[in-house]
Amino acid sequence: MKFALIFDIARSLMLARFRQTLIAAIGVTFSITMFIALLGFMNGLNSLLDGLILNRTPHIRLYNEIKPNEKQPLLLSEEFRNSYPFIHSIKPSGGRIEIHNALAIMAELKKDNRILGVSPKIVSQVFFNSGSVDITGVINGVDIDQETRLYAFNDYVIDGKSSDLKLVPNSIILGKAAAQTMMLNIGDLVQVTTPTGERMQLKIVAFFQSGLQELDKTQSYASISTTQKLMGKSNNYISEIQIKLHDMNKAPALAKQFAEIFNVQATDIQTANSQFETGSSVRSIISYAVGITLLIVAGFGIYNILNMMIYEKLDTIAILKATGFSGKDVNRIFITIALTIGIFGAVFGLLLGYLSSYGIDQIPFETEALPTIKTYPVAYNISFYVIGGVFALVTTYLAGFFPARKAGRVDPVVIIRGK
Amino acid sequence: METPALAAKNIVKYFSDPVTVKVLNDVSFSVNRGEFVSVIGKSGCGKSTLLYILSTMDTEYQGELYIDGENMKLKDHSQLADVRNEKIGFVFQFHYLLNEFSVLKNVMLPALKLARLSHEEIEFKAMEKLKLLGIENEARKKANQLSGGQKQRVAIARALINDPLIIMGDEPTGNLDKKNSDIVFDIFKQLASEMKQTLLIVTHDQEFANKTDRIIEMEDGAIIRQ
Numbered sequence: 206m207k208f209a210l211i212f213d214i215a216r217s218l219m220l221a222r223f224r225q226t227l228i229a230a231i232g233v234t235f236s237i238t239m240f241i242a243l244l245g246f247m248n249g250l251n252s253l254l255d256g257l258i259l260n261r262t263p264h265i266r267l268y269n270e271i272k273p274n275e276k277q278p279l280l281l282s283e284e285f286r287n288s289y290p291f292i293h294s295i296k297p298s299g300g301r302i303e304i305h306n307a308l309a310i311m312a313e314l315k316k317d318n319r320i321l322g323v324s325p326k327i328v329s330q331v332f333f334n335s336g337s338v339d340i341t342g343v344i345n346g347v348d349i350d351q352e353t354r355l356y357a358f359n360d361y362v363i364d365g366k367s368s369d370l371k372l373v374p375n376s377i378i379l380g381k382a383a384a385q386t387m388m389l390n391i392g393d394l395v396q397v398t399t400p401t402g403e404r405m406q407l408k409i410v411a412f413f414q415s416g417l418q419e420l421d422k423t424q425s426y427a428s429i430s431t432t433q434k435l436m437g438k439s440n441n442y443i444s445e446i447q448i449k450l451h452d453m454n455k456a457p458a459l460a461k462q463f464a465e466i467f468n469v470q471a472t473d474i475q476t477a478n479s480q481f482e483t484g485s486s487v488r489s490i491i492s493y494a495v496g497i498t499l500l501i502v503a504g505f506g507i508y509n510i511l512n513m514m515i516y517e518k519l520d521t522i523a524i525l526k527a528t529g530f531s532g533k534d535v536n537r538i539f540i541t542i543a544l545t546i547g548i549f550g551a552v553f554g555l556l557l558g559y560l561s562s563y564g565i566d567q568i569p570f571e572t573e574a575l576p577t578i579k580t581y582p583v584a585y586n587i588s589f590y591v592i593g594g595v596f597a598l599v600t601t602y603l604a605g606f607f608p609a610r611k612a613g614r615v616d617p618v619v620i621i622r623g624k
Numbered sequence: 625m626e627t628p629a630l631a632a633k634n635i636v637k638y639f640s641d642p643v644t645v646k647v648l649n650d651v652s653f654s655v656n657r658g659e660f661v662s663v664i665g666k667s668g669c670g671k672s673t674l675l676y677i678l679s680t681m682d683t684e685y686q687g688e689l690y691i692d693g694e695n696m697k698l699k700d701h702s703q704l705a706d707v708r709n710e711k712i713g714f715v716f717q718f719h720y721l722l723n724e725f726s727v728l729k730n731v732m733l734p735a736l737k738l739a740r741l742s743h744e745e746i747e748f749k750a751m752e753k754l755k756l757l758g759i760e761n762e763a764r765k766k767a768n769q770l771s772g773g774q775k776q777r778v779a780i781a782r783a784l785i786n787d788p789l790i791i792m793g794d795e796p797t798g799n800l801d802k803k804n805s806d807i808v809f810d811i812f813k814q815l816a817s818e819m820k821q822t823l824l825i826v827t828h829d830q831e832f833a834n835k836t837d838r839i840i841e842m843e844d845g846a847i848i849r850q
């Protein structure tokens with residue numbers, strides 16, 4: 206039987222009960238709107254918070270850990286070959302924290318097509334001396350170009366230019382909070398002392414503000430060569446290799462692999478920051494749960510309205526059946542009504558959802574801690590719209606299913622005789 | 625011999641609510657093509673009940689029903705719906721129109737369902753039927769804006785739209801005045817003689833019945849004379 210006729214009849218029935226139909230559609234619209242706005246906002250917030258840490262964290266870090274030698278001299282002795290030694294008070298030995306052959310490892314890693322980028326890093330404890338104050342801090346020797354490319358370093362530079370780190374010899378980028386404590390400005394010199402007693406005057410070329418006070422007070426950045434010079438090391442001294450992957454989820458597996466191949470320690474981002482993952486997924490689950498609850502409530506609205514409509518239209522159903530429409534046709538008419546309500550509700554809901562996401566996106570949201578954020582964060586993920594749309598249709602279909610089945614089973618004789 | 629348009633064999637119908645009563649008791653008869661038959665009997669003798677069974681809407685009965693030679697017991701609900709759509713035109717005791725639609729659309733719906741003609745052809749044909757019954761001027765009105773008699777004539781037009789094999793009517797002229805009742809009778813008569821359509825009409829109007837080809841008289845759920 207032609208769909209056009211089914212649709213024509215469905216439309217007439219809906220127009221005859223226009224207000225109820227409209228209210229049902231508005232229910233769907235409202236819940237889809239909320240669903241989209243909520244998910245967009247929650248996920249915007251998620252990626253903001255993730256970005257705060259995860260975007261700036263390498264997916265895999267390769268380094269050497271100071272730890273006791275696994276091959277203690279006793280084990281090499283012939284005499285004790287067949288015994289099980291208990292050794293007390295082992296101390297770490299060979300305090301070499303640089304990665305052996307770092308440059309060769311990096312060259313090798315750069316060829317791997319699973320890797321987005323590789324950057325070297327030297328980390329050292331330092332003291333900043335300004336006047337009579339000494340502040341403990343950390344100096345990070347970095348390749349500033351890679352740092353900008355892979356970890357959005359420039360997002361957090363609030364004064365000065367990070368690229369000057371390469372251009373100005375013996376330069377440093379300080380955290381805003383540390384600079385404020387020491388009353389330093391761009392262009393000033395700051396004295397840096399390493400734990401081994403080396404000193405150097407470094408010129409401040411920029412300030413950064415990460416949003417995490419703890420980092421802003423202690424961290425600083427200099428070029429690899431400046432740091433090597435400061436520490437009195439040769440130019441192949443690199444204490445850490447940072448890797449960013451194309452697919453973050455491969456990090457744990459690759460970390461293991463690299464640790465074995467290159468004989469170094471390797472940590473993946475998931476292990477290092479598991480609490481962030483958990484927070485993000487809990488927020489997502491909450492927003493999906495709320496959105497879907499709203500849709501189910503809207504579904505019950507449709508269910509009620511269809512049931513009422515069927516009750517009112519028993520005569521119509523009976524006469525349609527008497528003149529040759531089958532139960533299946535009648536069933537389809539009411540499913541069509543439900544789906545039409547669902548489609549209209551969903552389309553307007555998605556539209557309004559987008560508009561309210563856009564609206565939230567315009568609300569100013571400025572905070573000291575987040576220099577790059579000017580308005581509330583909102584994610585415009587196409588998958589929210591797809592999920593919202595599909596779920597609206599599924600809900601309305603289910604809401605229409607039972608009333609439609611009931612309508613399809615109406616016995617015309619009972620109705621006609623009842624008059 | 626030609627297959628009868630309709631044949632009922634030993635039809636028995638019980639109602640079991642609140643107590644079991646036998647409303648139809650062993651009803652057997654057949655109607656040939658082009659025959660104009662009326663059914664008469666006292667109120668409550670089971671005429672409407674019989675008609676619902678013959679129209680395939682009521683499937684809970686014992687006995688057999690053949691329409692155009694086909695056994696209706698062998699068909700499922702949607703096949704029966706197709707039989708109603710194509711072969712049976714039904715006019716109810718209380719004219720039943722769809723208030724959501726215009727008069728014209730009401731008449732068109734069974735033909736749209738049958739989908740043998742184009743929309744325009746169906747509309748044209750529906751107008752013809754309305755003209756036949758003298759209500760073409762009401763075509764664009766909503767069904768609930770008509771008088772009782774007008775509604776009944778629309779219902780007759782709708783029963784005719786698919787040129788069914790059998791037209792069944794449960795007091796189709798019950799709400800009509802003498803003049804319109806005569807018009808409807810003439811139309812029926814003409815359909816039977818010229819179009820070879822079969823008519824099975826329940827009526828209380830003895831005069832109407834006397835003019836038909838054959839009268840089936842019922843009493844207490846059984847045929848006493850035919």
Ligand SMILES: Nc1ncnc2c1ncn2[C@@H]1O[C@H](COP(=O)(O)OP(=O)(O)OP(=O)(O)O)[C@@H](O)[C@H]1O
Pocket residue numbers: 622639640641642647665666667668669670671672673674717
């Ligand atoms: N649903 C039902 N349950 C029980 N008994 C019923 C039911 N419908 C009808 N009856 C009974 O069946 C009998 C036949 O009813 P039916 O409607 O066929 O009479 P009728 O001959 O059409 O009468 P009328 O000329 O008044 O229309 C009546 O006695 C009625 O009370």
Ligand SMILES: [Mg+2]
Pocket residue numbers: 671672673717794
């Ligand atoms: Mg009756």
